Amino acid sequence: MKKIMEILEETLKKAFAEAGYDERYARVTLSNRPDLCQFQCNGALPAAKEYKKAPLVIAEEIVKTLEEDGTFAEISAQKPGFINMTVSSGFLADYINELSKDECFGVKKAEKQETIVIDYGGANVAKPLHVGHLRSAIIGESIKRTAKYMGHKVIGDAHLGDWGLQIGLIITELKHRQPELVYFDENFEGEYPAEPPFSMADLEEIYPYANGYAKEHEDYKAEAQGAVAELQAGRKGYLALWKHILNVSLEDLKKIYTKLNVDFDLWKKESDAQPYIPDMVQGMKDGGYAYIDQGALVVDVKEETDKKEIPPCMILKSNGATLYNTTDLATIVERRKLFDPDKIIYVVDKRQGLYFEQVFRCARKTKIIGEHVDLIFVGFGTMNGKDGKPFKTRDGGVLRLEKLLEEVTEEVEKKMADREMDDEARKDAAEKIALAAIKYGDLSNQASKDYVFDLERFTSFEGNTGPYILYTIVRIKSLLRKLKEQGIEISEEQRILPATEQTQTDVMLALARWSEVVETAFAEQAPHKICQFVYELSDAFNKFYHENKIVTNEDENVRASHTVLSTQVFRVLECAIDLLGLESPDRM
Ligand code: ARG
Numbered sequence: 262m263k264k265i266m267e268i269l270e271e272t273l274k275k276a277f278a279e280a281g282y283d284e285r286y287a288r289v290t291l292s293n294r295p296d297l298c299q300f301q302c303n304g305a306l307p308a309a310k311e312y313k314k315a316p317l318v319i320a321e322e323i324v325k326t327l328e329e330d331g332t333f334a335e336i337s338a339q340k341p342g343f344i345n346m347t348v349s350s351g352f353l354a355d356y357i358n359e360l361s362k363d364e365c366f367g368v369k370k371a372e373k374q375e376t377i378v379i380d381y382g383g384a385n386v387a388k389p390l391h392v393g394h395l396r397s398a399i400i401g402e403s404i405k406r407t408a409k410y411m412g413h414k415v416i417g418d419a420h421l422g423d424w425g426l427q428i429g430l431i432i433t434e435l436k437h438r439q440p441e442l443v444y445f446d447e448n449f450e451g452e453y454p455a456e457p458p459f460s461m462a463d464l465e466e467i468y469p470y471a472n473g474y475a476k477e478h479e480d481y482k483a484e485a486q487g488a489v490a491e492l493q494a495g496r497k498g499y500l501a502l503w504k505h506i507l508n509v510s511l512e513d514l515k516k517i518y519t520k521l522n523v524d525f526d527l528w529k530k531e532s533d534a535q536p537y538i539p540d541m542v543q544g545m546k547d548g549g550y551a552y553i554d555q556g557a558l559v560v561d562v563k564e565e566t567d568k569k570e571i572p573p574c575m576i577l578k579s580n581g582a583t584l585y586n587t588t589d590l591a592t593i594v595e596r597r598k599l600f601d602p603d604k605i606i607y608v609v610d611k612r613q614g615l616y617f618e619q620v621f622r623c624a625r626k627t628k629i630i631g632e633h634v635d636l637i638f639v640g641f642g643t644m645n646g647k648d649g650k651p652f653k654t655r656d657g658g659v660l661r662l663e664k665l666l667e668e669v670t671e672e673v674e675k676k677m678a679d680r681e682m683d684d685e686a687r688k689d690a691a692e693k694i695a696l697a698a699i700k701y702g703d704l705s706n707q708a709s710k711d712y713v714f715d716l717e718r719f720t721s722f723e724g725n726t727g728p729y730i731l732y733t734i735v736r737i738k739s740l741l742r743k744l745k746e747q748g749i750e751i752s753e754e755q756r757i758l759p760a761t762e763q764t765q766t767d768v769m770l771a772l773a774r775w776s777e778v779v780e781t782a783f784a785e786q787a788p789h790k791i792c793q794f795v796y797e798l799s800d801a802f803n804k805f806y807h808e809n810k811i812v813t814n815e816d817e818n819v820r821a822s823h824t825v826l827s828t829q830v831f832r833v834l835e836c837a838i839d840l841l842g843l844e845s846p847d848r849m
Contacts (some may be wrong), residue, residue, distance in 0.1 A: 318341025
């Protein structure tokens with residue numbers, strides 16, 4: 262279905278052509294003075310130059326041909342040559358009625374279905390999740406859902422970090438504590454035990470301890486690095502331990518991600534790319550791209566136009582160990598082989614921006630990926646506490662996601678203490694609202710910006726917050742419930758009547774923007790645009806709700822029309838919050 266601005270533009274094009282002007286001047290935009298009009302066209306200004314006429318004269322001519330057109334309630338020429346337009350309520354209602362019939366409320370699904378891999382989450386096994394991982398999960402999930410909604414084939418990959426120093430540290434610490442474990446016996450030939458020699462709680466203690474110890478003790482750190490090299494070289498006992506670490510953490514991670522309403526299509530790991538490394542490295546050498554520099558194998562990626570220094574991409578360390586780079590490059594090889602994607606989107610902390618620039622350049626230069634594949638880095642800023650420093654939980658410790666969820670849920674429950682609800686419904690609502698508070702608080706900011714995690718504000722039921730949006734949806738749910746309880750049925754055929762006052766118009770105008778918003782949010786990987794829309798629509802709806810009698814309206818036709826309008830708002834809001842990864846409770 263056409264966008265409202267496209268329809269208006271077509272109408273104006275005809276008018277420009279009829280009056281003898283080029284139709285390319287008929288561009289329509291949203292008004293930047295909504296107090297004066299809804300839409301505007303500024304084309305008479307540039308046209309004036311071409312036709313050597315006063316812009317106001319041109320604008321007046323256009324307006325004249327359109328005055329009788331039923332599209333507009335008001336169309337006028339304003340100095341120095343603007344055309345101000347306000348559509349008629351009949352036109353607007355007809356348009357919304359048409360949109361309502363459309364399955365996606367006007368969203369134009371992709372003409373060519375692309376295959377898109379989204380690399381997000383990026384948790385490291387056996388290491389505590391930090392706020393960066395939280396942001397990546399929240400933003401990536403929304404980008405993924407939006408891309409799927411647009412009709413693309415999308416593969417969300419958790420890309421877990423399981424091949425780095427943290428594994429070496431845990432192996433080393435275990436070896437110091439329990440040298441008798443079979444995993445350390447190089448002569449052991451049998452089957453390794455199926456049960457892991459540690460629990461998640463053990464890992465949570467071992468890793469920070471080993472990490473701290475390595476910072477103080479060079480030889481210990483070297484031992485851990487050696488363990489990583491041995492693991493990567495295939496030492497059996499270490500591989501068995503690594504598998505245990507992986508399984509134990511994975512179970513824990515899956516629980517957390519489920520709580521966050523984040524779900525991955527793939528749970529791939531850095532280690533999965535290892536089999537692709539030897540051929541990839543050989544190819545880089547054969548192609549003459551990689552060379553040895555101080556013992557390490559590197560590829561130059563700087564370009565003449567660079568304003569800042571872009572260091573070479575290191576492929577192998579002098580001890581033959583692979584790096585984060587190597588894994589990311591090999592993962593590109595793997596993804597190309599498995600999915601042949603059109604796009605790979607990385608949702609990672611923006612401080613890794615330079616790193617990804619190197620990786621992308623190296624991938625293109627060494628031809629492991631074709632020019633036609635888009636490699637996109639969506640870098641996000643830091644979630645800070647009120648002190649302006651990276652967020653910590655109340656007790657000052659590293660962020661435990663469950664802890665954060667618990668804290669926020671508690672806060673929401675406090676606010677809902679006076680509600681008459683049974684405990685189960687209250688708990689369900691509080692969990693959904695808490696998640697909305699956290700996620701919306703994050704997503705409503707442009708991803709690349711830092712933001713302050715403000716528990717008080719994020720959990721407020723008023724203002725531009727997740728709870729406010731859910732509150733609006735719950736309000737409509739309850740309205741529809743009331744009608745049902747009163748036995749009032751609204752037929753499918755029922756149409757929305759032309760608006761009789763401003764708040765009705767505003768709701769319709771907001772609804773009309775939905776398709777544009779989703780399409781842009783997808784094209785720009787910008788969930789904050791969906792948030793902005795959702796807030797404006799909610800706000801418009803709530804004003805409409807206060808100004809108009811809906812359930813109790815004496816006029817049956819008006820009641821039905823308002824109900825259908827509310828239902829359409831509900832439908833669009835539910836769809837929008839789903840793209841943000843939120844769910845609405847039935848009551849709150
Ligand atoms: N595990 C990494 C970290 O914690 C994030 C992974 C991002 N994705 C990637 N393909 N490198 O920083």
